[in-house]
Amino acid sequence: xxxxxxxxxxxxxxxxxxxxxxxxxxxxxxxxxxxxxxxxxxxxxxxxxxxxxxxxxxxxxxxxxxxxxxxxxxxxxxxxxxxxxxxxxxxxxxxxxxxxxxxxxxxxxxxxxxxxxxxxxxxxxxxxxxxxxxxxxxxxxxxxxxxxxxxxxxxxxxxxxxxxxxxxxxxxxxxxxxxxxxxxxxxxxxxxxxxxxxxxxxxxxxxxxxxxxxxxxxxxxxxxxxxxxxxxxxxxxxxxxxxxxxxxxxxxxxxxxxxxxxxxxxxxxxxxxxxxxxxxxxxxxxxxxxxxxxxxxxxxxxxxxxxxxxxxxxxx
Amino acid sequence: xxxxxxxxxxxxxxxxxxxxxxxxxxxxxxxxxxxxxxxxxxxxxxxxxxxxxxxxxxxxxxxxxxxxxxxxxxxxxxxxxxxxxxxxxxxxxxxxxxxxxxxxxxxxxxxxxxxxxxxxxxxxxxxxxxxxxxxxxxxxxxxxxxxxxxxxxxxxxxxxxxxxxxxxxxxxxxxxxxxxxxxxxxxxxxxxxxxxxxxxxxxxxxxxxxxxxxxxxxxxxxxxxxxxxxxxxxxxxxxxxxxxxxxxxxxxxxxxxxxxxxxxxxxxxxxxxxxxxxxxxxxxxxxxxxxxxxxxxxxxxxxxxxxxxxxxxxxxxxxxxxxxxxxxxxxxxxxxxxxxxxxxxxxxxxxxxxxxxxxxxxxxxxxxxxxxxxxxxxxxxxxxxxxxxxxxxxxxxxxxxxxxxxxxxxxxxxxxxxxxxxxxxxxxxxxxxxxxxxxxxxxx
Amino acid sequence: xxxxxxxxxxxxxxxxxxxxxxxxxxxxxxxxxxxxxxxxxxxxxxxxxxxxxxxxxxxxxxxxxxxxxxxxxxxxxxxxxxxxxxxxxxxxxxxxxxxxxxxxxxxxxxxxxxxxxxxxxxxxxxxxxxxxxxxxxxxxxxxxxxxxxxxxxxxxxxxxxxxxxxxxxxxxxxxxxxxxxxxxxxxxxxxxxxxxxxxxxxxxxx
Numbered sequence: 010x011x012x013x014x015x016x017x018x019x020x021x022x023x024x025x026x027x028x029x030x031x032x033x034x035x036x037x038x039x040x041x042x043x044x045x046x047x048x049x050x051x052x053x054x055x056x057x058x059x060x061x062x063x064x065x066x067x068x069x070x071x072x073x074x075x076x077x078x079x080x081x082x083x084x085x086x087x088x089x090x091x092x093x094x095x096x097x098x099x100x101x102x103x104x105x106x107x108x109x110x111x112x113x114x115x116x117x118x119x120x121x122x123x124x125x126x127x128x129x130x131x132x133x134x135x136x137x138x139x140x141x142x143x144x145x146x147x148x149x150x151x152x153x154x155x156x157x158x159x160x161x162x163x164x165x166x167x168x169x170x171x172x173x174x175x176x177x178x179x180x181x182x183x184x185x186x187x188x189x190x191x192x193x194x195x196x197x198x199x200x201x202x203x204x205x206x207x208x209x210x211x212x213x214x215x216x217x218x219x220x221x222x223x224x225x226x227x228x229x230x231x232x233x234x235x236x237x238x239x240x241x242x243x244x245x246x247x248x249x250x251x252x253x254x255x256x257x258x259x260x261x262x263x264x265x266x267x268x269x270x271x272x273x274x275x276x277x278x279x280x281x282x283x284x285x286x287x288x289x290x291x292x293x294x295x296x297x298x299x300x301x302x303x304x305x306x307x308x309x310x311x312x313x314x315x316x317x318x319x320x321x322x323x324x325x
Numbered sequence: 326x327x328x329x330x331x332x333x334x335x336x337x338x339x340x341x342x343x344x345x346x347x348x349x350x351x352x353x354x355x356x357x358x359x360x361x362x363x364x365x366x367x368x369x370x371x372x373x374x375x376x377x378x379x380x381x382x383x384x385x386x387x388x389x390x391x392x393x394x395x396x397x398x399x400x401x402x403x404x405x406x407x408x409x410x411x412x413x414x415x416x417x418x419x420x421x422x423x424x425x426x427x428x429x430x431x432x433x434x435x436x437x438x439x440x441x442x443x444x445x446x447x448x449x450x451x452x453x454x455x456x457x458x459x460x461x462x463x464x465x466x467x468x469x470x471x472x473x474x475x476x477x478x479x480x481x482x483x484x485x486x487x488x489x490x491x492x493x494x495x496x497x498x499x500x501x502x503x504x505x506x507x508x509x510x511x512x513x514x515x516x517x518x519x520x521x522x523x524x525x526x527x528x529x530x531x532x533x534x535x536x537x538x539x540x541x542x543x544x545x546x547x548x549x550x551x552x553x554x555x556x557x558x559x560x561x562x563x564x565x566x567x568x569x570x571x572x573x574x575x576x577x578x579x580x581x582x583x584x585x586x587x588x589x590x591x592x593x594x595x596x597x598x599x600x601x602x603x604x605x606x607x608x609x610x611x612x613x614x615x616x617x618x619x620x621x622x623x624x625x626x627x628x629x630x631x632x633x634x635x636x637x638x639x640x641x642x643x644x645x646x647x648x649x650x651x652x653x654x655x656x657x658x659x660x661x662x663x664x665x666x667x668x669x670x671x672x673x674x675x676x677x678x679x680x681x682x683x684x685x686x687x688x689x690x691x692x693x694x695x696x697x698x699x700x701x702x703x704x705x706x707x708x709x710x711x712x713x714x715x716x717x718x719x720x721x722x723x724x725x726x727x728x729x730x731x732x733x734x735x736x737x738x739x740x741x742x743x744x745x746x747x748x749x750x751x752x753x754x755x756x757x758x759x760x761x762x763x764x765x766x767x768x769x
Numbered sequence: 770x771x772x773x774x775x776x777x778x779x780x781x782x783x784x785x786x787x788x789x790x791x792x793x794x795x796x797x798x799x800x801x802x803x804x805x806x807x808x809x810x811x812x813x814x815x816x817x818x819x820x821x822x823x824x825x826x827x828x829x830x831x832x833x834x835x836x837x838x839x840x841x842x843x844x845x846x847x848x849x850x851x852x853x854x855x856x857x858x859x860x861x862x863x864x865x866x867x868x869x870x871x872x873x874x875x876x877x878x879x880x881x882x883x884x885x886x887x888x889x890x891x892x893x894x895x896x897x898x899x900x901x902x903x904x905x906x907x908x909x910x911x912x913x914x915x916x917x918x919x920x921x922x923x924x925x926x927x928x929x930x931x932x933x934x935x936x937x938x939x940x941x942x943x944x945x946x947x948x949x950x951x952x953x954x955x956x957x958x959x960x961x962x963x964x965x966x967x968x969x970x971x972x973x974x975x
Contacts (some may be wrong), residue, residue: 026853033838033854042891045841075841095642116644117526118596125595126640139644141526164856183526209523210531316841321851 010317012124012133016144016191021167024195028152029164030313031306037074038309048077051108051319056098057136058084058114063280064136067304068111068145071311077319080107095119099128107131109319117141132318134311140181146279147187149310151195153299154234156306157275169196174226175217176202176260177238177287178249180209184279185238189217197234202226204260206249223260227269235270236277237262237288257286267292275299329745332362336370336706338696339672346375348702351745356698368750370706373739376676378410378703380683380692381653382473382502382580383556383628386412386443388434389427390419395633395723397431398757400653401440403631403722405748405760407653408705408738410441411684411692412631416448417478423448423459425467432469439761440748442703444689447471449490449501453479458490465497472688475502477556478603480538482508487542491551498688500578502554503542505563506604510534515643517590517605525593527643530605532560539563543570543577554686555579557630559604561614568623578686580628581615583652583659588612588728598639598646599728602632612663619678620669626683629656633724651724655715657707658734665709666735672709702745711737721754772931772946775922781903781934781941784919785814788901789821791917796868799829801896803867805837807885808855811873812836813936814903818872832860837871837892842884857888864893870917874932876902879913904943906930 010023019027037043053072055065065081072079082102095114102110109132112120117139124133137143154171155163173192179185179201192199199217201208212219220226227235240256250256257263262276267289270276276288276297284290293300333346345360346353355361381404387395395403397414404412414431416422422431428445435443447464451457453476464471474494481487481503490501511534516522518529539555543566546553558564558579570577584602589609592600600606618624632649639646652659660679664670670678684693694700713719715729741749748760776784796802799822806815819834840846840854871885882900889898901917906924920943924930928945935941 030854033841033856036857037841040892044891046887047841047846094637094640095645096637096640114642116642119642119644121596122598122642139526140528180523186524186526210518210529211520211523214520214524316854317851320846321849 012120013144013314013318014121014124014133014135015142016147016187016194019191019194021194021196024148024151024191025165025167027148027310027313027317028155030316031148031152031309032164034074034312034316035306035309037312038305044074044076046076047316047320048072048075051077052080052106053077053109053111053315053319054080054082054102054105054107054131055136056082056084056102056110056112058112058119059137061113061137063304064113067307068134068136068311070308071315074308075312075315077109077315080105095123096126096128099123099126102131103129109134109315111136113137115139134314134318137183139183141183142187143183144187144191145307145311145314146184147191148314149303149307150188150236150277150279151191152306152310153277153303154197154275156302157299158233167195168192171197171234172200172230172232173197173234173236174200174202174230174232175236175238176223176226176262178207178240178244179203179238180207181241181244182238188236189215193217200226200230200232202260204250204256207244223266227266231271233271233274234277235262235274239279239281239283240287253286261287261289262292263289264291267295267297270297277303279303330365331742331745331747332360332365332367333370333375333706334362334367336373336375338375339676346696346704348742348745351702353696353698353700353702353704356696368706368740372710373706373708374672375696376408376672376705376707377680377693377696378705378741378743379408379657379679380411380687380689381409381629381631381656382413382554382626382683382687383477383582384412384414384631384653385417385633385649386414386431387633388418389430393635393723397434397443398438398440399721399723400631400633401435401438401443402754403651403653403720405440405741405743406719406721406738406754407655408657408707408741409653410703410705410741410743411444411689412441412653413444413446413473413687415477416446416475417453421448421452422446423451423453425460425463425469428464428469428471429467437761438757439743439746441743442689442692444473444687445469445471446473446475446477446502449474449476449481450486455479455481455483455486458486458493461490461493461499462497465494465499472497472499473502473554473686474499475504475556477502477504480504480506480508482538484541484545488545488549491546491553492549495551500552500554500686502556503538504556505535505538505542505558507534507538510537515601515605515648516593517607519590519608521590521594525596527593530603532562532607532611535560535604536562536566539566543567543575546577547573547575551576553577557582557585557604557628558615558618558624559585559607559611561611564614564618564623567618571623578625578682579623580626581619581624582630583627583656583663584650584728585615586612586619586627586663587659592728596643598641598643599650599726601643601646601648602650603648616664616667616669619664620674626678626686627656627660628683629653631722632726633722634726636725639726649726651720651722651727653722654720655727655729655734657738658715658736659729661709661736662734702742704742705738706740708737708739709735711735713737772944774942774944776904776920776943778941781919781943784903785817786821788917788919789818789825792818792870792899792901793822793825795899795916799826799833801867802829802833802870803860803862803864803895804834804870804872805859806834806872807881808836808838809937810932810934813934814874815872818901830862832862835859837885837888839881839884839888842887844880844884857892859892864889864895866894866896868897868899869895870899870901872901874903875930876900876905876913876915876918877908879909879911882913883911903932904930
């Protein structure tokens with residue numbers, strides 16, 4: 010694997026392999042010495058043009074557990090905010106000898122532009138680009154689902170037959186996009202639920218069912234997984250929905266809806282959560298909730314991705 | 326004098342006659358067979374097509390204010406390279422061409438450069454801000470004799486301002502060229518809204534944002550009895566609206582760009598900013614509808630929307646990139662590929678949509694004339710049988726933001742004559758001093 | 770076909786039995802013994818040795834055998850095609866204070882064992898570490914020596930050793946092939962059982 014830009018590019022075997030390696034990486038976290046020498050001497054740059062402390066420290070922990078040198082480059086307050094171009098930044102990192110660049114960027118496609126530009130030779134990991142994709146989030150979600158469903162027998166398995174409902178701002182969500190491609194590649198069936206204003210047009214080409222009614226999706230679909238997306242307050246100012254009260258009532262995972270979920274089903278959220286808006290406090294803190302596991306699993310999955318991108322001299 | 330006399334031997338005209346043409350004193354003096362060559366430089370035009378010099382109703386020359394992108398000189402060199410002898414220069418310069426002073430400056434720069442006749446387009450509103458009418462009459466009566474007004478780059482979205490502008494320019498036979506883009510429906514938008522924009526996570530520019538403005542404007546034009554021109558039509562729905570308006574007898578004309586006749590939105594899948602343009606590249610069914618609309622006369626002309634940018638404005642991530650493509654140098658080849666080689670337009674149709682009609686819409690009587698004795702000597706010699714990989718060497722302006730680089734295109738401009746003087750010979754743009762030397766021959 | 774078989778199934782069984790006896794002898798019994806196989810085929814051999822030990826000494830604890838994945842500790846990751854890791858599974862009692870016997874199929878450069886020693890030190894502190902291999906083919910690049918060897922097999926570095934075990938490959942033998950005819954006699958196989966010239970060609974695993 011040269012870069013990780015999108016989950017659309019991943020085959021089922023690629024994805025299962027990443028998840029299996031992540032299982033081995035997760036084992037490391039249970040040991041006394043939580044560190045591997047694998048990427049000793051390699052340099053990973055976290056290039057963040059958007060604030061995201063959670064994602065940045067997750068990648069930082071992953072790189073450090075693999076013994077890589079980590080450089081954090083936040084665009085805020087740097088030369089980038091003074092108008093330095095992506096090209097100049099990339100060439101600077103190239104000159105510094107970066108082996109891998111983890112990039113978070115507000116512009117959709119910026120990681121792909123970096124990977125294709127020739128400005129830099131490093132492996133590129135997309136850590137979230139605009140409203141396009143967030144592939145490591147989807148991988149950690151898939152990893153979390155697989156572990157919950159299959160426990161210690163998870164290795165080698167896909168998500169065949171698993172039904173997943175993703176609820177919220179599909180239009181602007183890179184998490185939703187990456188999950189739709191990845192989860193369906195792994196054999197899961199995906200249903201998207203949102204107000205009609207928060208779906209992109211042309212959804213017919215997506216491998217997912219589209220519904221507007223969360224109650225029906227829960228009661229008729231009997232999903233194994235309900236994934237709630239963060240809803241941003243500025244969306245209501247742009248007339249996507251009237252106000253947060255109405256959104257919470259119609260599309261929020263409240264206590265009543267949580268109580269009607271099938272036994273053994275799980276509730277996911279990529280964080281940070283708006284408790285009381287898209288998810289109730291009780292749902293977020295229930296035993297169904299995987300929110301904290303998702304954070305822990307994020308490190309393991311990102312270790313696997315960094316290993317695959319940076320350790321080898323070629324394809325398997 | 327003899328330096329300004331040329332005999333073009335054996336050129337094929339758009340109506341398939343093969344003739345010799347003698348150019349003298351800025352005019353075509355003789356058309357026929359066996360024309361006397363004495364005292365003239367002979368150009369062998371065997372296998373070449375002679376067409377009236379092309380006229381572009383929609384060019385961004387960038388001067389004054391954005392000379393790092395293009396100047397009147399470099400932009401008209403690009404025009405000559407593409408077979409154009411006249412260009413209408415859009416008003417979104419800095420300062421904006423919203424006063425007589427700016428348009429006269431642009432016109433004079435064009436006259437000094439000599440590569441093509443430059444007709445400035447005046448802004449509709451002061452500073453393109455869409456609030457207050459610019460001094461349209463002053464620009465019309467200036468030495469630049471402005472007849473086309475446009476806020477291109479911005480839509481005149483205020484319906485009342487649009488109505489007033491349409492009415493006001495009737496006083497001097499002007500026309501409003503509308504950039505049809507409903508601004509609220511296209512906030513942050515940078516590609517066609519559809520399945521692909523949803524997948525790529527790029528804010529979509531819906532077709533309805535163009536079609537709704539065109540529908541409103543044709544009704545306004547009908548109501549006040551004015552002339553309307555619609556810039557860069559890009560959707561199948563817009564063609565339908567225009568077809569309906571013309572059937573009603575509304576005085577509307579419309580243009581399509583070469584790139585909207587050839588390229589589709591799927592080129593954007595790799596986020597290559599060369600394909601970022603406004604209005605955006607659309608779907609294949611739109612391309613086919615635009616070709617059909619051009620063939621049946623619903624769309625009147627091809628205009629390039631030549632939009633040069635410095636390299637760094639495209640060598641970046643998608644969102645940071647500027648909108649626009651250069652188009653003057655490639656336009657004729659792209660039109661040939663899209664509608665001539667596909668059998669939809671004849672070369673006579675090409676003359677109509679790329680020379681005669683744009684000159685008429687812009688009230689530029691000195692251009693777009695039939696190649697006959699007594700006409701101004703504005704013409705282009707084209708080798709339609711050529712085929713080449715379009716490259717940097719085919720570009721003559723400052724901008725290299727062409728979407729056609731490395732693409733194989735048919736046809737090649739062999740020579741261009743502007744008012745009797747060559748600006749391009751053997752496919753090469755002549756040096757600046759050779760073109761601008763001496764007083765421009767007097768011609769209408 | 771120039772590949773020649775150097776160990777047949779019965780030879781392998783005899784070698785493992787002898788190794789098992791030697792392990793017990795040197796350890797003076799089965800107390801505090803842990804047998805860790807290096808995936809893939811080392812893990813298989815470790816399980817077999819565990820079975821033989823249990824047959825000899827009924828006192829042997831049931832949870833004695835494990836696996837030790839060394840992928841993340843290799844020093845040749847950047848020079849070879851990337852390999853997927855395998856789980857490391859230690860016996861419940863861990864390795865602290867134990868005598869750990871590492872088991873691998875072929876000992877060659879010694880780099881795999883070096884990686885295994887690093888991996889072990891991140892997992893705990895054994896009292897002692899021993900090394901058992903089915904084949905020692907020489908050409909060491911590090912000061913590493915096997916304590917228990919099934920067969921010493923002097924080879925040229927151009928040659929390749931193929932180890933095939935029933936549980937992994939559905940057939941069982943050890944063969945040697947010259948470098949320019951690097952296919953075992955039984956057709957195409959996963960390269961993971963191949964021990965070829967260092968760094969030369971895919972599947973080389975020094």
